[in-house]
Amino acid sequence: MSWKRFFPIFDWISEYNKSVFRSDLTAGLTVCIMLIPQGMAYALLAGMPPIYGLYGGLVPLLIYGLLGTSRQLSIGPVAVSSLLVLAGISQVAEPESGQYIELAILAGLMIGIAQLLLSALRLGFLVTFLSHPVIMGFTSAAAIIIAVSQFKYLFGFPIPRFEQTYETAIYAFEHLNQIHWLSFAFCTSGIIVMLAIKKWARFIPAALVVTILGILITYLLKLDQQGLAIVGKVPEGLPSFSVPNLSWTNIQLVLPTVGTVTIMGVVESISIAKALEAKNKDGRIRPNQELFAIGFSKFAGAFFQALPTSASFTRSAVNNEAGARTGIASIIAAAATGLTLVFFTPLFYYLPKAILASIVLMAVKGLFELEGAKELWKTHRKDFFMMLITFLATLGMGIEEGVLTGVILSLLLVIYQASRPHSAILGKLPKTNHFRNVDRFPEAQQEDGVIIIRFDAPLFFLNAEQFKNTVFDTLEKYNDRCYLFILDASSILDIDSSGLHAIEEVYNHFKERNIQFFIAGVLGPVRDAFKRYELIEKVGLTNHFMYVSDALEYYRQEKSGQQALWTNNAIQHNLKNKN
Numbered sequence: 001m002s003w004k005r006f007f008p009i010f011d012w013i014s015e016y017n018k019s020v021f022r023s024d025l026t027a028g029l030t031v032c033i034m035l036i037p038q039g040m041a042y043a044l045l046a047g048m049p050p051i052y053g054l055y056g057g058l059v060p061l062l063i064y065g066l067l068g069t070s071r072q073l074s075i076g077p078v079a080v081s082s083l084l085v086l087a088g089i090s091q092v093a094e095p096e097s098g099q100y101i102e103l104a105i106l107a108g109l110m111i112g113i114a115q116l117l118l119s120a121l122r123l124g125f126l127v128t129f130l131s132h133p134v135i136m137g138f139t140s141a142a143a144i145i146i147a148v149s150q151f152k153y154l155f156g157f158p159i160p161r162f163e164q165t166y167e168t169a170i171y172a173f174e175h176l177n178q179i180h181w182l183s184f185a186f187c188t189s190g191i192i193v194m195l196a197i198k199k200w201a202r203f204i205p206a207a208l209v210v211t212i213l214g215i216l217i218t219y220l221l222k223l224d225q226q227g228l229a230i231v232g233k234v235p236e237g238l239p240s241f242s243v244p245n246l247s248w249t250n251i252q253l254v255l256p257t258v259g260t261v262t263i264m265g266v267v268e269s270i271s272i273a274k275a276l277e278a279k280n281k282d283g284r285i286r287p288n289q290e291l292f293a294i295g296f297s298k299f300a301g302a303f304f305q306a307l308p309t310s311a312s313f314t315r316s317a318v319n320n321e322a323g324a325r326t327g328i329a330s331i332i333a334a335a336a337t338g339l340t341l342v343f344f345t346p347l348f349y350y351l352p353k354a355i356l357a358s359i360v361l362m363a364v365k366g367l368f369e370l371e372g373a374k375e376l377w378k379t380h381r382k383d384f385f386m387m388l389i390t391f392l393a394t395l396g397m398g399i400e401e402g403v404l405t406g407v408i409l410s411l412l413l414v415i416y417q418a419s420r421p422h423s424a425i426l427g428k429l430p431k432t433n434h435f436r437n438v439d440r441f442p443e444a445q446q447e448d449g450v451i452i453i454r455f456d457a458p459l460f461f462l463n464a465e466q467f468k469n470t471v472f473d474t475l476e477k478y479n480d481r482c483y484l485f486i487l488d489a490s491s492i493l494d495i496d497s498s499g500l501h502a503i504e505e506v507y508n509h510f511k512e513r514n515i516q517f518f519i520a521g522v523l524g525p526v527r528d529a530f531k532r533y534e535l536i537e538k539v540g541l542t543n544h545f546m547y548v549s550d551a552l553e554y555y556r557q558e559k560s561g562q563q564a565l566w567t568n569n570a571i572q573h574n575l576k577n578k579n
Contacts, residue, residue: 027324028332037207041356046082047095056307060297065330067293070273074315087399088257107254109302115295133383134406137390143367153357156180190358214355234345269311421457454488459499490521518551
């Protein structure tokens with residue numbers, strides 16, 4: 001067994017040199033600078049003390065750097081996963097309480113186990129049940145939910161917990177007379193400064209700048225004494241090894257959260273890794289190894305009190321732009337975070353929570369898919385409405401319900417599309433042997449009394465009835481002016497017993513009406529199924545052809561009374577081969 005399979009680091013370590021290390025060092029330190037304020041902000045969003053966000057940037061990053069197949073992907077606390085943790089765990093425990101922290105860390109462990117199981121069973125394909133429009137709808141709704149969750153820090157007064165986002169928003173705006181203007185000024189100023197930096201000096205780490213400014217201003221002007229909420233004492237040192245509480249009661253409490261975060265985490269991580277792969281072309285992403293890497297990073301992180309983590313789009317993009325060449329960049333970022341935990345946590349005492357809220361609000365700005373929604377409205381209305389339904393379900397019913405709605409919608413769409421596949425009536429292009437859809441190629445010529453249909457899908461139980469209806473409706477459309485029906489089966493990639501039975505019914509239907517029935521272009525696996533079902537003999541050996549042109553030529557010669565032994569011999573030869 002090759003070590004490279006489980007430790008992709010061995011793929012490139014032999015070629016590692018000083019030049020690559022310098023690039024990784026720059027990228028790793030840059031990511032750490034971003035991760036420290038973001039990690040603390042996302043921990044607060046997840047309902048946990050800020051220190052757990054820093055813990056999330058330690059062991060998970062180190063593990064992924066060793067095991068991940070993407071050289072630029074950056075793991076750590078992210079907004080969506082933090083929101084999902086808050087939405088799930090807050091139903092059974094009070095945020096920031098000891099029980100809440102215990103359950104959140106346990107959830108991270110269970111999410112890691114779930115993703116490791118997906119990897120072991122090679123079930124990564126299951127995440128494709130969340131289509132892109134569903135993810136767009138969910139993330140856009142999540143952006144609004146996250147923004148509303150920060151109102152208590154933006155406005156500076158306590159807001160009771162409500163089940164629905166709109167209730168929180170209504171309460172906040174009804175009590176604006178209680179606004180703490182200092183908190184509001186810090187939060188809005190933080191957003192303005194970050195927007196300005198993003199516009200005029202993108203190379204400067206905006207989140208770190210507002211964090212430093214917020215700490216300095218609060219400390220020098222003693223604004224904490226004027227009611228400005230601050231982070232307060234942050235524990236020093238590296239996290240201690242601790243086994244999460246694995247009682248069955250606790251596991252039952254976190255299971256709903258585990259399911260949701262597992263799905264979204266895998267979708268996020270693999271989609272970002274694939275995007276980086278396409279951009280850099282410096283390595284191959286292996287989805288099951290990615291599942292193993294992100295799963296093990298959460299599993300191991302839970303033993304060191306890490307907030308549940310996922311792939312960060314913004315930090316991954318920065319890691320890439322800063323020149324990350326290998327997973328060593330992630331390991332350097334983890335080491336720098338560790339140094340911060342050991343030496344610099346006292347500096348965060350005066351960090352205003354309003355500044356952390358501004359960092360969160362800036363981050364979710366990119367989650368709202370307004371331009372994507374406009375594009376879907378122009379190009380694909382079905383996908384637009386699927387996105388809209390997921391968006392409204394997430395906002396109106398909740399996070400888990402929104403994700404579940406999205407999964408169900410995706411499955412229903414797959415079932416609908418599979419049950420109503422494309423088919424086409426074919427005609428011959430002039431001066432060629434090519435047959436094309438007559439609706440798309442007006443010049444394609446149809447022969448009198450001949451109907452040629454191409455069925456563009458595997459033929460199985462979901463669409464067998466649709467296949468028969470297509471054939472019978474086409475025959476009716478031609479008012480029975482049909483002497484030959486040719487089924488172009490070149491696009492039927494697979495067939496089950498229902499599909500075989502449907503072809504037999506179609507054949508019998510034509511036989512009763514004295515209409516010839518030919519099949520052309522049957523692929524090897526489908527032909528094997530024909531043989532097992534004895535459909536070749538039922539339809540007739542001489543009624544099977546390699547190409548539609550052969551079937552049509554045979555019909556013409558037969559019609560003119562000529563022998564077509566050359567065709568019959570070719571047919572029988574082709575039926576013995578497995579294409």
